[in-house]
Amino acid sequence: MPGWLGYAHGPYAERRRMKPLALFAAALTLLVATGSASALTNRLKDNPSPYLALHADDLVAWQEWNPQTLALAKKQNKLIFLSLGYFSCQVCHKMQREALRDPVFARFLNAYFIPVLVDREIMTALDYELQAYAMQTQGLSGWPLNIVLTPEGHPLTAVFYQSPKQLLQSVSYQQLRWEREGKTILADARAATDVRLAYTPKPVRVTPVVARKYRDQFLLEVFEHADTYRGGFGSDSKYPMAPQLDTLLELQRREPDPRLEKYLRIWLDWMADQGLYDHVGGGFFRYSSDAEWRSPHCEKMLGDNALLAMIYLKAADIFNQPRYRRIAFGTLDFIVAGMQDSKTGGFMASTSALDEQHRPGAYYQWNKDELKRLLDAAEYSAVARVWGIEQRAPLAYGYLPMNRLAPDAGEAAKLESAYRKLAEARKQRTLVRDVKLLASLNGLALQAFSQAARIEPRYAATARKLRDFAVGTLWQNGELAKAMSKGRLIARGELEDYAFLASGLVAYAELDNGKQDLLVARELMAAAWRDFRTANGWKAQKRSLLAGSPYLALVDDGPTPSPSAMLIGASLRAGDAALATQGQKALERGHEILDSGVFWHATQVKLMQPAK
Incomplete structure (x- = not known):
């Protein structure tokens, strides 16, 4: 079973370490310094996909995935940086805050790539194909998934969440390879495609x-x-x-x-x-x-x-x-x-x-002061024992309701009334959908x-x-x-x-x-x-x-x-x-x-x- 069950959420999703490259630092400095401003502009404003619309203010000049974008990449002979995510992906939001609004990263990407953002829930088939590629090459899949493609649409590499520095290293390395070895890379990609297309399944009766x-x-x-x-x-x-x-x-x-x-x-x-x-x-x-x-x-x-x-x-x-x-x-x-x-x-x-307030999980968590204010003494006592709230709060914004200890019959009734009160109080909070x-x-x-x-x-x-x-x-x-x-x-x-x-x-x-x-x-x-x-x-x-x-x-x-x-x-x-x-x-x-x-x-x- 490859990877960890195929899901690569979180800051440690990308398990590989980039190998040191001779001339890497010098090449990166040169590329960033000489990159001219891209003529591309971010095209996601008022997009009907909430995930894409969320990225309309990114510094990256996002394009949509369509034949016109692929034709543009071919015309300019540029690699495509294609990022797949979805609205409720917590780590996707983290990458947006850190990398996609970083001026250095955005300037480099806009100058040397055709940047494409995809809502994986709208393009599930594309997501499936690229997740399969990531699993085959990295042993992992998940979101955010960032793929570098040739102008013809051949996948070259896959990475998941990375810090701005790591992500810049990853894409600049691929751009440098493309600049120096583009013909060889394209020939290898076409050959790999021919192997994949040669497969024909054979029938076996299900007895x-x-x-x-x-x-x-x-x-x-x-x-x-x-x-x-x-x-x-x-x-x-x-x-x-x-x-x-x-x-x-x-x-x-x-x-x-x-x-x-x-x-x-x-x-x-x-x-x-x-x-x-x-x-x-x-x-x-x-x-x-x-x-x-x-x-x-x-x-x-x-x-x-x-x-x-x-x-x-x-x-x-x-x-x-x-x-x-x-x-x-x-x-x-x-x-x-x-x-x-x-x-x-x-x-x-x-x-x-x-x-x-963009706080992960805060909508569902409760601190001790809130619980004491909202619940009566018997309800609080039941919650305290069953949740284990006398221990130090394990989460960033307090305690999450759960049965760390099994409630007895009396506690079960108190928990039921406590949860009704918490549900009513939670109506004052706002959750993004x-x-x-x-x-x-x-x-x-x-x-x-x-x-x-x-x-x-x-x-x-x-x-x-x-x-x-x-x-x-x-x-x-x-x-x-x-x-x-x-x-x-x-x-x-x-x-x-x-x-x-x-x-x-x-x-x-x-x-x-x-x-x-x-x-x-x-x-x-x-x-x-x-x-x-x-x-x-x-x-x-x-x-x-x-x-x-x-x-x-x-x-x-x-x-x-x-x-x-x-x-x-x-x-x-x-x-x-x-x-x-x-x-x-x-x-x-x-x-x-x-x-x-x-x-x-x-x-x-x-x-x-x-x-x-």
Whole structure:
């Protein structure tokens, strides 16, 4: 399993050390000193993407990623500096403050590169391709991801967060190489592209024996890296890993195993009890920077929360644990209260970790004086013991609600009343949101609310309103929009959008017995198979601007499930023979990839298992 589970957040994400270079200092001094002012200007003002609009005042002359920008790079024979991030990425904001508004760095970048900024949630296919490149070359992936490309669009190098000095060293080294060895670099990049394009997947029929082989291999890889004491994987940062967790639950449902049950319940309990879950307002944070789930980065993502709501609903059923159902409902209630766009019924992409003063996590933290002022003596006593607040505050702005110690019955009642008071007090604080409404993540939300409505009818109205927005606004004239922001539709849908929304509509049709919704879902699936699947494999988008972008035998799971696997799964459930045949044939491809490791293909492995 390469890297640390593929996520490279934080100031230590970039693990390499740049090798000393002869003449480096002299070359850098010369380049900075002689760089003339660029004719480029920052083109991000009033951009509908909140992330791009946030960078409109950067000193870097940001361009958008489109054919015109690529043509400009070719015309000027300049390397492209392409940076991918997203609105709620705490480390992306850190890089912006430190490097992207640094006059020396900006002057150099504007003079010698074509700078391009990308909202990875709008261009998820491009992000996928470049994250795969970063994983192959660096053993890591994550955000912010900074890629240097040739003018033709060949990736040359990838770095993550770096200080202004380090980032300037990285890009100036690439520019110096390009100036001296450009023809050789381009020839090597073209040759590497030819190798990638030579791959053609071969079919293997999915028999029970084949399915069992990949099931056993998946469990082996899981337990090689499992933290069996606190759940999740590894002994460093912890992520929910929703696709892997969901597949493990499905395997447990089909074939109960005491060892797996123990691990899953530890994992689910630690996420829900410690700091990853917002005990006051519901919902889960993006990830935790420690192994105990107690130091979360406090952005909340729509996709994570929709997936985790479904996971806890499933776990409640498998393990007969009503508490897990309460966690799921609390998460869905947060999505409605904290992320719903009142005009459309759609859901916003994320809430930021930063408050109105740009303090990470401060919105969710409480100091002792605030707690004593807001709570009565009995409530404070319960909070003090359960949170462990007699110890020194572990976070920058106080204490984060969590169950460091398990509450007894009396304390549980006091905590409940305390959390109601804290929730009311928190209304006086301001939290920044990414207001764009993504087709893909709203598809996951539709699936989650449709599943929940089968248990709790009050969620049916939310599902219906979301369905109306998706079908009535995002899906028009046989074309799916990627997103809506500030009243404007943004970009064309990619594989992820079609697959996730189709899955959501199938779930809604199952809830409502809606034949029309099933027909729309089938239309989405048919369009996805037509536009994103070929005899050579998958395309994440209709047309990539990257040079020699290869077809993919399989699309990996990431924080959200593999879009190709989601499309296969929806096609097998759609009640349409032609779609089911396409899905079954796709399951027969890419086995040579699975043979080298299945951890990042958990959703594909789940679909292979025989129905029980």
